[in-house]
Amino acid sequence: MFKVISNEQVGPNVHRMVIAAPRVAKARKPGQFVIVRKADGAERIPLTIADADATAGTITLFIQAVGASTKRIVATPAGESLRDVAGPLGLPTHLQKWGNVACIGGGVGTAVLYPLAKALAEESNKVYTVIGARTAEQVILADELGEFSEEIFIATEDGSSGRKGLVTVVLADMLAGKLPKPDAVFAVGPVPMMEAVAEMTRLHQGFGGQARQAAIPTIVSLNAIMIDGTGMCGGCRVTVGGEVKFTCVDGPEFDAHQVDFAGLRNRLGMYREHEADADEKCKLDQFLQSHKEAD
Ligand code: NAD
Numbered sequence: 519m520f521k522v523i524s525n526e527q528v529g530p531n532v533h534r535m536v537i538a539a540p541r542v543a544k545a546r547k548p549g550q551f552v553i554v555r556k557a558d559g560a561e562r563i564p565l566t567i568a569d570a571d572a573t574a575g576t577i578t579l580f581i582q583a584v585g586a587s588t589k590r591i592v593a594t595p596a597g598e599s600l601r602d603v604a605g606p607l608g609l610p611t612h613l614q615k616w617g618n619v620a621c622i623g624g625g626v627g628t629a630v631l632y633p634l635a636k637a638l639a640e641e642s643n644k645v646y647t648v649i650g651a652r653t654a655e656q657v658i659l660a661d662e663l664g665e666f667s668e669e670i671f672i673a674t675e676d677g678s679s680g681r682k683g684l685v686t687v688v689l690a691d692m693l694a695g696k697l698p699k700p701d702a703v704f705a706v707g708p709v710p711m712m713e714a715v716a717e718m719t720r721l722h723q724g725f726g727g728q729a730r731q732a733a734i735p736t737i738v739s740l741n742a743i744m745i746d747g748t749g750m751c752g753g754c755r756v757t758v759g760g761e762v763k764f765t766c767v768d769g770p771e772f773d774a775h776q777v778d779f780a781g782l783r784n785r786l787g788m789y790r791e792h793e794a795d796a797d798e799k800c801k802l803d804q805f806l807q808s809h810k811e812a813d
Pocket residue numbers: 623624625626627630649650651652673674675683684685686706707708709710711714715739740741
């Protein structure tokens with residue numbers, strides 16, 4: 519069992535949970551994840567390790583309560599325990615000195631971006647962070663990312679904070695040389711966002727309509743469906759550079775210009791109906807539980 523040390527809501531449906539997991543805290547490297555189960559027989563949920571304190575023996579996870587299983591996990595208060603926290607899993611982020619690095623987080627993907635951006639800054643890169651969200655209320659981790667970023671750019675779809683629009687409005691200015699131009703780009707968020715970023719950095723137009731310029735190395739962290747997390751079940755397969763890769767053991771980070779995003783989108787959509795059914799059942803369970811407590 520893994521004790522929840524703290525659990526706070528940091529955005530709509532997004533919780534920061536600190537969990538006692540001393541072995542994971544000691545072994546983890548940036549970019550790796552754990553698989554969490556709330557109870558025996560519960561769904562296995564892959565979650566990026568946002569931070570770890572090896573001395574305290576704790577790890578920090580950001581969890582967006584989108585489906586039945588994640589709602590049950592975030593409903594665990596401090597002092598109670600989670601059944602399993604297995605890991606660290608996956609390959610760590612490949613770290614090198616790139617120079618200027620654009621770190622782009624879309625919505626709750628910003629939580630996955632955080633450990634990568636921090637590790638890149640510790641590697642003496644100049645990190646320029648872009649956070650995209652629908653509204654100002656949904657912008658997460660701006661202060662935390664600000665601690666090591668050269669500059670933070672916010673883009674909201676309704677214009678309630680920073681630039682009005684998607685993260686790509688900021689990236690376009692970077693590629694045009696109106697903002698610091700990146701030598702590498704890391705992007706984490708919804709699949710259409712990662713695909714859009716990859717298209718923009720694949721071959722891009724120079725400032726003022728100059729000749730097309732070479733691709734900028736671009737890395738994405740993929741959120742494939744995972745089951746065992748150990749390369750056995752094949753559930754997390756993605757096609758990268760024409761080859762089948764398993765996100766859990768070959769990733770989760772891949773060269774964005776090689777990823778088959780259409781295939782990833784199809785696989786993520788396969789279980790949508792089942793997820794909606796499970797979500798309805800979770801709501802019913804919570805309703806029955808609250809009535810039982812009221813009686
Ligand atoms: P969202 O739909 O609110 O989008 C967040 C931001 O991403 C937008 O405001 C915009 O700036 C950018 N964006 C979205 N679509 C874009 C597009 N087509 N072009 C350019 N920019 C675009 O995101 P959310 O609801 O906070 O996050 C949920 C999604 O993120 C889910 O699909 C989830 O699976 C995914 N996710 C991915 C990871 C990962 O590791 N890649 C981690 C967590 C969540």
